[in-house]
Amino acid sequence: MEQNVFEEELKNRVSSVEGILAEFLPEETGYQKTIFEALNYSLLAGGKRLRPLIMREVYSMFGGSGPEIRFLMAAIEMIHTSSLVHDDLPCMDNDLYRRGKPTTWSKFGEDMGTLAGDALMIYAFETAAGAFSKTSNPGRVGEAIRVLASKTGIYGMIGGQTADVELTGKQMDGEQLEFIYRLKTGALLEASMMIGGILAGASEEQTARLENIARNVGMAFQIRDDILDVTSNLETLGKPVHSDERNQKITYVTLYGLAEAAEKVRELSEEAIRELDGLPVKNEFLKELIMNLITREK
Amino acid sequence: MEQNVFEEELKNRVSSVEGILAEFLPEETGYQKTIFEALNYSLLAGGKRLRPLIMREVYSMFGGSGPEIRFLMAAIEMIHTSSLVHDDLPCMDNDLYRRGKPTTWSKFGEDMGTLAGDALMIYAFETAAGAFSKTSNPGRVGEAIRVLASKTGIYGMIGGQTADVELTGKQMDGEQLEFIYRLKTGALLEASMMIGGILAGASEEQTARLENIARNVGMAFQIRDDILDVTSNLETLGKPVHSDERNQKITYVTLYGLAEAAEKVRELSEEAIRELDGLPVKNEFLKELIMNLITREK
Structure with a gap:
């Protein structure tokens, strides 16, 4: 697939x-109006929509064509957003801006920021459970919800x-760092x-096998992030580089060096693509998307 | 049922x-150990266990005897606990103690308090979803999870x-107050x-009909709370009285006066008991429990 064709396709799928x-956005009315506003504000603040996008590509690759997937697509984006909303809180990363917009708590106050993250988490499961009314296979929806909860949770x-909060600032080793990458980025x-x-x-x-592919992609994606923070520049990346060094953050690059980090990304990607190719079903766009995530320059 | 027999029964059922x-408590091990500790600490900090207790009484009243109920009983107590953990946060009620013990955030730090509430919410759904592996009726478990999410959420x-945070300190009317009581206390x-x-x-x-009974019980319970804050004393209630007056809080009593509040409790209880008696199945203990909740002196 040519790069411009891929990018056009990607844009279409993100809007879809x-x-x-x-x-699934709630109407902004009633005595609890503020929570609806904060929830919608958080969800509409942009993002790559990577998780629902990948979910649907896998679904269609395996021949899925029902309405259930929409509920779970919305749900996983809500979960992801809830984690950003709480990560930005003063007691966590204390961030005022995300993607150039005020973070939820800095716009709606710290109490509403906390409640909005809670609301997104619960609304994700409320939305996902809506799939029961549209399926002839409640067992599958149940298993999907079980996986959603288990990959989100403790x-x-x-x-x-938790491990990130606990270990950041301490002398982390490679095993601990990979644990954080796998759970914090990889699990969803x-x-x-x-x-x-x-x-x-x-x-x-x-x-x-899908779980394993995603695990390798998530890890490669995260190590690629560490590499770009060292090798890229503000214009290409669209955010300040060398932030890890400034924050004295332990990353894959600080632990193993650039060359070994790049080698690790190559290994993980090759395994992911090999496993993807080994499946009895194909999706060229998904493969291209995964390659792009791993080799991305921004 | 005699009061001492009821109290003995209640004690047995609470321990059960x-x-x-x-x-369902997680083992306290691994790099994310602190979240397991904070979660278990919060869940084991005591409480009346009213929600799982009532859930099981209704279940057995309708002839239920399977293992599914245990998953949902644990789940609803986790949800309830998560709301207390986040309510206690500095940006919410800023409480240092609950039931004589340090609140989760004051023991584990504000960041872990936030994450522990999140963890409890998600672990509730992970636990509830475990029921799918023990049921021959996934549709029912799905509907139970849908109700759990919808009664917990926005x-x-x-x-x-949200309405409580928004309206407290403002000149609330009766409709707004009942909205808060119904959702904040009644929904679970x-x-x-x-x-x-x-x-x-x-x-x-x-x-x-069960929903309606619970709604009336929840409202009566909450108004009874308002009454006791005015009429009880520290020894009987086990917590300071006249706290609503000190905090200039609008309650059912400040809006309508003591006599009308007592009359409202009577009306709501009578309707609840009438509806309960109208069901084709009976549970004497549940009826006694409801009466006790409404007429309680502490």
Whole structure:
């Protein structure tokens, strides 16, 4: 697939995801109006929409074509957004801006920022549970919800956030760093690919393979991030470089050096692509997307 | 049922609920150990365990006897606890103690307090989803999870918390106050009774009636709280009285006076008991429990 064709396709699919997301936004009315506003503001603040996008690509790759997927696509983006909203809070990263816009708490206050993150988390499950009314296979929807919760929770994303808070500023080793990368960044990608497969009827073995692919992609993506912080520049990256050095942050690059980091990205990507090619079903766009994530310059 | 028999029964059932809760506590090990500790600390800090208790009474009243209920019982207590953990945060009520023990954030830090509330919310759904592996009726478990999310979220408990934050300190009217009571206190009681019914196979009409009973009980419970704050004393209540007056809080009593508040509790209780008696199934203990909640002196 040529790069410009891919980019055009990607743009179309991102707007399609945003259209789906828009269907689930609550109306901003009632005594609890502020929470609806804060929730919608957070969800509409932009982003790559990577998780729902990948979920749908896997779903269609396995022949899925029902309405259930929309509920889970919206749900995973809500979960992802909730984690950003809480990460930005004064007691966490204390960020005033994200993607050039005021963070939820800095716009709505710290109490509403806390409640908006909570609201997004719960609304994600409320939305996901809506799929039960549109499916002839409640067992699959149940398994999708179980995976969503488990990859989000204490053994997934929240576990990773905890380890990050606990270990940052300490002399972390490679195993600890990989643990954080795998849970904090990787877990929701794993959920995206697994849920796409589960809802389309992928076998247990195929779902385990999807999990493994996503794990490698997530890790490669994160190490690529560490590399770009050292090698890129403000214009290309669109955000300040050398921030890890300034913050004395331990990264894959500070632990192993640039060359070994680049080699690791290559290994992880090759394994991900090999496993993807080994599946009995194909999706050229998904493959291209994964390659682009790993080799990206920004 | 004699009062001392009831109290003995209640004690037994509360320990049984706590035994179930204990089965779902995560092991405190791994790089994210602190979140496990904070989660377990919050869950084990005590409480009346009213929601899981009522859920199981309704379940057995409708003839339920399977293992699914345990997952949902633990889940609703986790949701309830998560709301307390976040309510206590400095940006919310800024409470250092709850039931005589340091609040989660004051023990583990503000960042871990925030993450622990998040973790409890998500772990609730992870736990609830475990019921899919133990049921022959995934549709019912799905409906139970949908109700759990919807009564917890922006149209339920979190909606009530938002309205409470927004309206407290302003000149609230009776409609606004009842909105907050119904959502903030009532919604999880509604979920408890409805889920007990749904999992045991109650009809839609019966589930709607359970919702209505719980709504009236929740409202009566809350107004009774307002009354006791004025009429009780420190020894009986076990916490300082006249706190609403000191905080210039608008309550049912400040809006309507003591006599009308007592009359409202009577009306709501009578309707709840009438509806409960109108069901084709009976549970004497549940009836006694509801009466006790409404007429309680502490």
